[in-house]
Amino acid sequence: AQKITQTQPGMFVQEKEAVTLDCTYDTSDQSYGLFWYKQPSSGEMIFLIYQGSYDEQNATEGRYSLNFQKARKSANLVISASQLGDSAMYFCVGGDTGRRALTFGSGTRLQVQP
C-alpha cells in the first residue's frame, strides 16, 4: 500500500508567480503512478498531471509540471504563472499498478492573491 504525505495545509502565492506544492510518498511497489488532482470550491475533482514510476522525464501539462525525484520519494507539483482560478485544494495521489484504487494525500489549499 502507498502512503502519501502533503505537509503544507495552506499556501499563498501572488498572481503570475510560480508555486511548488510538496508531496512525498512511500511505497514498496516497483511500479506505481503519482498524480495531482485539483478540487475547486465547487467540489469537483479535476485530474491535472500524471507521472509513472518508470518515466525518466518529468511530466508537464501546460502550466503544470511534476518534479519527480525518485530517490527522495517526492513528487512535487509546480504551477507556473499562477492565476486567480488556480485557487483550490490540491491533492497528491498515488496509485499502485497492482491495485485499482488511488491513495490520496490530505491536500494543500492554495490561494492565489491578486
Next chain:
Amino acid sequence: NAGVTQTPKFQVLKTGQSMTLQCAQDMNHNSMYWYRQDPGMGLRLIYYSASEGTTDKGEVPNGYNVSRLNKREFSLRLESAAPSQTSVYFCASSPGVYFSYEQYFGPGTRLTVT
C-alpha cells in the same frame, strides 16, 4: 455527454435510516468507484467495481454495500446510517478494467447523519 452523475446532491438522514446513493456514467467505462471525503482530508476508497458484476472492498467498506447494476450504474447503500458516515461521497469511473490513473469524478453527494 454528462460524464459521471450522482443523485442526490444533498441528503440529511437520521441515525439508523437507510438510503442509496446513485451513480451513473455515460462514457462506457469499465471501472467505477465510490469514495468518501471527510472535512480537511483526501478521498478514501469505499468500494470499487472493475467490471459489471464484480465489486471489491476498498479502504473503508464497513457500513456500506454496493451494487453494480449494469455497466453504467454503481450504487452505494447505507443500511443503517451513523453520524460517522457524515461525509461527501464521490463516485468515479475509469475506462479500463485494470489500473487507470485518470479517474473521472462526479460532483459529489453531501450527506449529513444526525
